[in-house]
Amino acid sequence: MKTRAFSIIVVFVALAILGCALIPRLAVKLMPSRTLPSLMVSFSMPDAAARVVEAEVTGKLESMLARIGGVREIKSTSTSGGGSITIGFDSHTDMQQARFEASTLIRQAWPELPDGVSYPSISTARSSRQSARPILSYTINAPGVPATIMQYAEENIRPVIGRIQGVNRIALSGASPMEWRLTYDSNQLRALGLTSTDIATAVAEHNASQFYGMTLTDSGTWIAVRSTNGDSREFDIKGIYLTGADSVAVRLDRLVTAGYVPSRPTGHYRINGLNSIYCNIYADEDANQLELAAKIKAALADMSLPPNYALTLKSDATENIAAELDKIYLRSGLTLLILLIFIALVTLNARYMLVIIISLTLSLFVSVIFYWLADIEIQLYSLAGITISLNLIIDNIIVMGDHYRRRHDCRVFTAVLAATLTTIGALSIIFFLDDELRLNLQDFVAVVIINLTVSLAAALWLVPALIERFGPASLGKPRRYRRTRLLAKFNRCYAAYIRFGRRWRWVILMLAVLSFGIPVFMIPEYKCSDTYNKDIRPWVNRILGGTLRLFVEEVYAGSYFSRNEHEPVLQISASLPNGATLEQMDALVRKMEQFLSGFAEITQFRTDIYSARQANIAVSFTAEAARSGFPYQLKALTISEALALGGGSWAVFGLEDRGFDNSVAENAGSYQVRIMGYNYDELEALAEQFRQKLLSHRRIKEVTVNSEFSWYKDDYTEFYLDIDSDAMARQSLNVYDLYSALTPAFGRDIYCGMTPDGAQRILLDSRQNGELDVWALMNLPFTVRGKTFKLSQFATVRQLNASRSIAKENQQYVLCLQYEYIGSQLQGQRMLDKDIEEFRGHLPLGYSIEDPHAAYRWGPSSSKNLWLLLLVIAIIFWTTAILFNSLSRPLIVIATIPLSFIGVFLIFYLTGANFDQGGFAAFVLMSGLTVNAAIYLLTEYERTDNYIRAFNAKIIPILLTIASTVLGFIPFMVGPDAPEPFWFPLALGTIGGLAASLLTLLFLLPLLLPSRSLRPCPRIHRSRCCKTPRPKVSEN
Secondary structure: OHHHHHHHHHHHHHHHHHHHHHHHHOOEOOOOOOOOOEEEEEEEOOOOOHHHHHHHHHHHHHHHHOOOOOEEEEEEEEEOOEEEEEEEEOOOOOHHHHHHHHHHHHHHHHHHOOOOOOOOEEEEOOOOOOOOOOOEEEEEEOOOOHHHHHHHHHHHHHHHHHOOOOEEEEEEEOOOOEEEEEEEOHHHHHHHOOOHHHHHHHHHHHHOOEEEEEEEOOOOOEEEEEEOOOOOOOOOHHHOEEEOOOOOEEEHHHOEEEEEEEOOOOOEEEEOOEOOEEEEEEEOOOOOHHHHHHHHHHHHHOOOOOOOOEEEEEEEHHHHHHHHHHHHHHHHHHHHHHHHHHHHHHHOOHHHHHHHHHHHHHHHHHHHHHHHHOOOOEOHHHHHHHHHHHHHHHHHHHHHHHHHHHHOOOOOHHHHHHHHHHHHHHHHHHHHOOHHHHHHHHHHHHHHHHHHHHHHHHHHHHHHHHHHHHOHHHHOOOOOOOOOHHHHHHHHHHHHHHHHHHHOHHHHHHHHHHHHOOHHHHOOOOOOOHHHHHHHHHHHHHHHHHHHHHHHHHHHOOOOOOOOOOOOEEEEEEEOOOOOOHHHHHHHHHHHHHHHOOOOOEEEEEEEEOOOOEEEEEEEEOHHHHOOOHHHHHHHHHHHHHHHHOOOEEEEEEOOOOOEEOOOOOEOOOEEEEEEEOOHHHHHHHHHHHHHHHHOOOOEEEEEEEOOOOOEOOOOEEEEEEEOHHHHHHOOOOHHHHHHHHHHHHOOOEEEEEOOOOOOEEEEEEHHHHOOOHHHHHOOEEEEOOEEEEHHHOEEEEEEEOOOEEEEEOOEEEEEEEEEEOOOHHHHHHHHHHHHHHHHOOOOOOOEEEOHHHHHOOOHHHHHHHHHHHHHHHHHHHHHHHHHOOOOHHHHHHHHHHHHHHHHHHHHHHHOOOOOHHHHHHHHHHHHHHHHHHHHHHHHHHHHOOHHHHHHHHHHHHHHHHHHHHHHHHHHOOOOOOOOOOHHHHHHHHHHHHHHHHHHHHHHHHHHOOHHHHOOOOOOOHHHHHOOOOOOOOOO
C-alpha cells in the first residue's frame, strides 16, 4: 500500500511542478476582458447631413457587411459629417477571418460610395472602459513641426513596439496629417465658365497613372508599363491646365491658391494640456499585462533617439494593476493562513496539519494546468473563485481525512462527490446565460469548478496516500468529544424542541416560507378594482413578500454594479450649444486645463474634445493623493471653478459621489418608447401618430422624437429648401441644375485625389464658403445655360429641428419617443402599456414598438431565467437522489438553500451595503456550503438512523467550517479601503448566509425529516438497571 501511496504522491507532485511552470503563461490583469467580439467601421463625410450619410454610405456598407459569417447584430449611427457601424459577432467567430471579409467587402463597396467620403477604417470595438484604456502612454517631444515627429514615430518607434508579442495596437496621435488644400474664387470660375468639378477632374487626371500591363525586356526580365505625368514625385499645380468656356487654356495656379497645411481637426486629444505626440499602447485580451509592460519599457529603453528627442512615460496602468493584485494576493494569503491556523488549533496534530497543507497546495498547483488549458485569466473574478473555493477544498480534504483516519476506507467519498457535484451543478447555470452575462462570470465559475474537481481527485487518492505514507498511527485518531453533562442537557432540550416542532411543524415551516417571501410583488398588475391595487395589494406584498421583497425593492434596486477598478478618476465634461465651433470649445477647455495644471497631486489629466459641442477631461491622481481626501477636495474646487468660468455647461462627476451639472438644457423625459422599421419616412409617420396619441393624455404635455435616448432635449436644427417645381419647370430647370450651379460657391473639402507619391490628400475649397450664410444663398446669382437666376425665385428656406443622428439596429431604423408623465409612476406605466398594446395592433408588417423598460419586468427573459433555475434544482435533486437512493431526501436538501438566503437578504437590508458582483458570488458560495452541510448531516443520519446522534457527530465539523469561513473573510472586511467593492459584499453576504444556514440546520431541518428519525438517544430506565440478573438454573 505504501508503494502505491508513494506513486500517487509522485504523480501529484509532478503535476504540481508542471502547474508552477505554467503560471507565468497565464494572462494577468485586473478586470476580465472577456467580451463578445465586434468590429467597428467608421468614416467621415464632411458637411453632409445625417440623412445623406445614411442613404449614400451607411446603408450601402451595412448591406455589404451583413454577409459576413457569424454576425450576431449590426448597429449603425449616421451623423452630420460621418458615421459608424458596429458589427457584433458570436463568441466562437474567427475574428481574423471576419476582419478579412469586412475589408474585402468594403473594398468592393468603395467605388459605389460618393465623393468626399473617407475610406472606411476598421477597428476592434471595445465594450468596456478598462479594455479601451492603454496599458502604457508615452509622449514624444522634439523641436520641429508635429508632423515630422509623427513621421519619426511611425518609422522608428511603432515597428519596435509592434514586434513584441501581446501588443494589440499602437495609437499615435497629436499631429494632424499634412495635406494640400486648394482654394478657388467661385466668382472667377463662373466668369470663366468653369466649375469646381472641372478643377477636381483636372487635378485627379494629372496625378493619375495608367497601368497598361507587363512586358518582357531583352534581358529577360518583366517590367510594368504605366503612364505618368513627369518624373517628379512632388505635387506642382503649375503643370495643370484647364480649358475655359472660350476654349482658352488656363493654368491652375491662376485659379487657386495652394497651401501645404495640416488637415482640419475634428477634435483634440491632449495629456496634461500639452500638444505633444502621444503613443498609446494597447494589450491583447489574453496578454499578461505586467510582463508585457516590462518588455515594452526594456525595448524602448534600448532605443537610441536622435538629438533633442525625448521619449517620456506619462501613464503606466500596470502600476495600479500590480498594486491591486498584490492587495488581493495578500488578503487571499491571510485568508488561507487564518484557515490553517484555526484548523491547527482544533486538530492539535502537526502531521495531520501537514497532510492538509500538502493536499491543498498540490491541488491548487495542479489546477493551474487546467487554468492554462481553459485559457483562464488571472484577474479579480478568477482570484475570487480561488478564494471562495479554498473553503470547499479544505472541507473535502478534512471530511475525507477524518473518515480515513477513523475507518481506513473511502466510503465517505460518495457523500463528498455528491456535495461537490451539487455545487458544480449550481454553478453550471452560468454557462446557459446570455453571452453578455456569461462572459463576465465564466472565469469565476470555471475556476471554482476546476478547483472542486481537482479536490475530488485529491480527496480520493492524495489524502489517503499521504495518511498511509505518514503512518495512520502517527496522525492519531480524531478527537472524540465526551458525552458531558452539558451535551446531555443540550440533547434533552433539543429533543423537547423537536417534539414541540413536530406538533406545530406546518406552522413553523409556513413562517419560514413567509420569512423568505413569496414573489407576489413581481406579478404584473391585472385589470381589477382600483381599491385592490391601491389599498390591498401593498399590504399583501408586505405580508407575503418577506425578506425577498426587502432585498429586491430596497437593496437590489438601489445597488450599482459598476466599480472603480483602478485609481479614482474625476470626470469633467463641457458642452456648448448648437452652432458652436471647435475653436470655441478648445478655448473653453484650455481654461479648465490651466486650472488643473496647478495641482501636484494630479498625475495626469486627459482631454478629449469629441466635437464642437462635447468635451471631457479625465483626472487621475498620485497613489498618495488617491488614498487621501484630496480627490473630493479637488471635486469641490473644480465645481467652483466651473461656475466661475461659465462660457458653457459643465458637469463634474465621479468618485462614486454626488455629481454636479449646471446645464440649462430641458429634460427630455424619463419615459421612452422605441419604434423600429425598414423605411425611415414611414417610421417617422408612425412615430408622429404615436406622439399624437400620447399627447391626447392630459398629463403629458410634450413628446420629443430622437434616434436615441437622451436625458436632455437637443436644439440641433437644419435648413430645408422647399422647391417650387412649377416655377422651375417654366424655366426648364431641374434640381440637379440648381445643385450644380450652387455647389461651387459652397464647396468644401472636395476630394481631388492623392499626390503623386500617395502621401497626402488634395482637397478643394471655395473662398466664399466661409463668407456666405444661408440667407445669402437665397440671393446668390447663378447662371444656367446662359440665363441668370436667384434661388429665391424657385425655393423658400425653413429652419426646423432635426435629429442629429440616424440610428439603425440590424438594418432597421430606430426612433425613440420621450416624454414625462405628470403623476404616479405606476399609473404612467399602466397607461403606456395600454397605448403600446393598442398601437401594436395597427402597425404594418415589419414594424415594431416596444418599451425598453419592459425588459426589466417579468417577461420572456424572466421565464428563461426561471427555466434555468429549475434546471439547477433538477441537477441537485437527481444527484442527491442517487446518493440517498430516495426521492424525498433531495427535496429536504433543496429546501435548505433558499432558507439560508434569508440571512443574505437581511444582512444587506440592515447594513445598507451595496450589492454588486460580490453579492452574487456570496449566493453561490452559500449554496455550496449549505448543501454540503445538509448532505453530510443526512448521510450520517442514514448510517445511525437517529437525527440527534447524527447531529452530535457532524455539528462540530459543520461549526468548524462555518467558523473558519467567517474568520477567513475578515481580511476582506477590514483595512484602509473598506468597504471595498466586490470583496466586502462577498464577505458580508457569506457571513449572513452562514448564520441563517446554521439556524436552518438546527431548527428547520429536523422538522422536514420523517418522525422515526426524530427519537432522542434511547433511555435506560433506572428500575431496570438496578435489578440483579436472575441466575440460570440448571435442569440437572
